[in-house]
Amino acid sequence: MKATEVPAIDGAYLFEPTPYADERGFFCRTFDSDVVRSVGLDPDAFVQDSLSRSARGVLRGLHLRSGDGEAKLVRCSYGRIFDVVVxxxxxxxxxxxxxxFELSGETQVTLYVPAxxxxxFQALTQTADTAYRIDRPHDPAEDxxxxxxxxxxAIPWPLPVTSMSRRDREAPSLAKALLHQES
Known part of the structure; x- marks a missing residue:
């Protein structure tokens, strides 16, 4: 597994596994504490794992946590997603x-999103499973x-949106969200 910096987002990383493929399929390590530690992150800081399943065109986000924020590791474990960080x-x-980024179950690349x-993200395939490893317990009051x-x-979402949560559909503009976050 190797870690690569994301130039456009300071402190963001892509963790690329080395899959071992044979006639059965493949095996790869999707988390390695030594590799995570090598880029200055505390592997023990991640306290919660979550999984979402989305159908093609489903859009989830853009989400952020107020207060201390929330760092996360994001990986598409099955299918493909168009993933965005701001x-x-x-x-x-x-x-x-x-x-x-395009994250996929074929590559199992993990994206580190700083707090x-x-x-x-938007699901690009009929089924897309997205795994999250988060560094703080979820508090809905900070959403x-x-x-x-x-x-x-001006995010170039690749597909028409087929479905999203009511909260995402009614989300305020960036300017309003930032103004609200500061108050």
């Missing part, structure tokens, strides 16, 4: 940058949602 850390050299960054189609962000 840096909303005011003191970051990549503040307001947007980076997108203070918004995250969202912040930003409009997926905010013109300031």
């Amino acid at each position: 840096d909303l850390r005011k003191d970051s050299p990549t503040y307001r940058n947007v980076a997108s 203070g960054c918004a995250h969202g 912040v949602t930003i409009a997926f189609d905010d013109p300031e962000l």
Whole structure:
């Protein structure tokens, strides 16, 4: 497994496994504490694992946590997703940058999203399972949602949106979400 910095988002990393393939399929390590530690992250900080299943066109996000934020490791374990990170850390050299990735079950690449960054994704396949490893227990009172189609962000979502939660559908603009987060 190797770690690669994401230039557009300061502190973000892609963790690329080395799969072992044969006639049965493949095997790969999807988390390695030594590799995580090698880029300055505490592997023991992750306290919660979650999984979502989405159908083609489903969009989830853009989500952010207020307060101390939430760092996460995100991996598409089955299918393919278009994954997006927006840096909303005011003191970051990549503040307001947007980076997108295609994550897939074939590659099992894991994306590290630093605390203070918004995250969202769209399922590209009929079934897409997305695994999250999060560094703080979830507190719904800290949830912040930003409009997926905010013109300031201009995220090029690859498919028409087939479904999203009511919260995501009614999310405020980036400017309003940031204003609310500061108050």
